[in-house]
Amino acid sequence: xxxxxxxxxxxxxxxxxxxxxxxxxxxxxxxxxxxxxxxxxxxxxxxxxxxxxxxxxxxxxxxxxxxxxxxxxxxxxxxxxxxxxxxxxxxxxxxxxxxxxxxxxxxxxxxxxxxxxxxxxxxxxxxxxxxxxxxxxxxxxxxxxxxxxxxxxxxxxxxxxxxxxxxxxxxxxxxxxxxxxxxxxxxxxxxxxxxxxxxxxxxxxxxxxxxxxxxxxxxxxxxxxxxxxxxxxxxxxxxxxxxxxxxxxxxxxxxxxxxxxxxxxxxxxxxxxxxxxxxxxxxxxxxxxxxxxxxxxxxxxxxxxxxxxxxxxxxxxxxxxxxxxxxxxxxxxxxxxxxxxxxxxxxxxx
Numbered sequence: 298x299x300x301x302x303x304x305x306x307x308x309x310x311x312x313x314x315x316x317x318x319x320x321x322x323x324x325x326x327x328x329x330x331x332x333x334x335x336x337x338x339x340x341x342x343x344x345x346x347x348x349x350x351x352x353x354x355x356x357x358x359x360x361x362x363x364x365x366x367x368x369x370x371x372x373x374x375x376x377x378x379x380x381x382x383x384x385x386x387x388x389x390x391x392x393x394x395x396x397x398x399x400x401x402x403x404x405x406x407x408x409x410x411x412x413x414x415x416x417x418x419x420x421x422x423x424x425x426x427x428x429x430x431x432x433x434x435x436x437x438x439x440x441x442x443x444x445x446x447x448x449x450x451x452x453x454x455x456x457x458x459x460x461x462x463x464x465x466x467x468x469x470x471x472x473x474x475x476x477x478x479x480x481x482x483x484x485x486x487x488x489x490x491x492x493x494x495x496x497x498x499x500x501x502x503x504x505x506x507x508x509x510x511x512x513x514x515x516x517x518x519x520x521x522x523x524x525x526x527x528x529x530x531x532x533x534x535x536x537x538x539x540x541x542x543x544x545x546x547x548x549x550x551x552x553x554x555x556x557x558x559x560x561x562x563x564x565x566x567x568x569x570x571x572x573x574x575x576x577x578x579x580x581x582x583x584x585x586x587x588x589x590x591x592x593x594x595x596x597x598x599x600x601x602x603x604x605x606x607x608x609x610x611x612x613x614x615x616x617x618x619x620x621x622x623x624x625x626x627x628x629x630x631x632x633x634x635x636x637x638x639x640x641x642x643x644x645x646x647x
Contacts, residue, residue, distance in 0.1 A: 301471075307390070320349055335347050344544070371523060373533075376516075379517065389473060390443050395417070397417070398434060399419070400430070407446045429458055444473050453621060497522050574642070577642060590629060592626050594623045595625065612638075613626040
């Protein structure tokens with residue numbers, strides 16, 4: 298592999314002079330802030346939200362650094378992982394020229410963001426057991442391939458991608474390999490975050506929306522080399538993470554033990570849910586899951602989906618997705634929610 302970040306970057310990004318906000322130019326403490334045209338009298342809330350937030354979220358990154366074991370300079374925070382995905386396209390892919398490789402079935406925003414940015418998509422389907430087709434990926438790569446997206450544990454299938462196969466892609470591809478680890482907390486597989494020094498072309502996406510239970514706050518994380526993180530910070534809006542989110546996330550990050558308990562409870566409920574579903578004759582297959590959901594292949598998926606909706610139980614219909622034909626994706630709920638789900642499914646099939 299001959300990875301060169303400068304060769305991958307779009308020319309306009311190399312030349313880009315980022316917006317310099319008032320809080321970028323000033324460092325340290327002050328008692329009179331008259332630099333950012335804020336409302337000096339305060340805000341109509343109990344907290345002082347009249348001031349612009351830290352544009353680089355130093356306190357949040359410092360706390361995440363201690364939890365994740367990754368230096369703060371290797372962390373980017375975005376408005377969900379979707380912001381990081383969009384920045385990757387804008388940084389590395391020339392519209393109408395470059396291409397990316399996706400490995401369906403996978404998270405849909407990779408394709409949506411590619412289409413928004415006018416970037417060609419080359420799809421190399423996963424194998425029937427939902428693993429990488431390494432030969433197919435190698436054949437799809439050309440001089441204009443800039444990004445390869447791999448979701449592990451994968452959405453919507455729930456399984457982890459074999460680590461050695463991901464390492465093969467990382468070792469043999471000169472572009473950026475993006476590993477989306479949104480569900481890594483529920484997996485026995487270890488995160489790739491400790492491999493950043495080994496693979497300069499590695500970008501890892503994680504989120505606080507799943508195990509941390511902060512979906513409403515929309516905080517995503519990207520982990521990469523300092524050089525790639527600098528590119529992210531160059532492109533992002535000046536104040537992309539608002540102060541209320543930073544405050545609430547800092548508070549939440551102090552409750553690691555609670556989150557670890559929820560993870561254990563979720564995994565235990567996942568196994569109970571799989572066992573219960575396996576007793577239903579019309580459910581033909583359940584993909585082994587390392588996530589907080591399962592993918593079940595079953596009889597009359599659309600009809601069952603509608604039946605559950607009428608019962609006030611919402612799952613995800615994936616029956617029209619390639620390689621997921623006949624499948625519903627079911628998030629692991631609480632013990633009571635899972636019991637209600639099983640009872641409703643049995644009622645439908647009786």
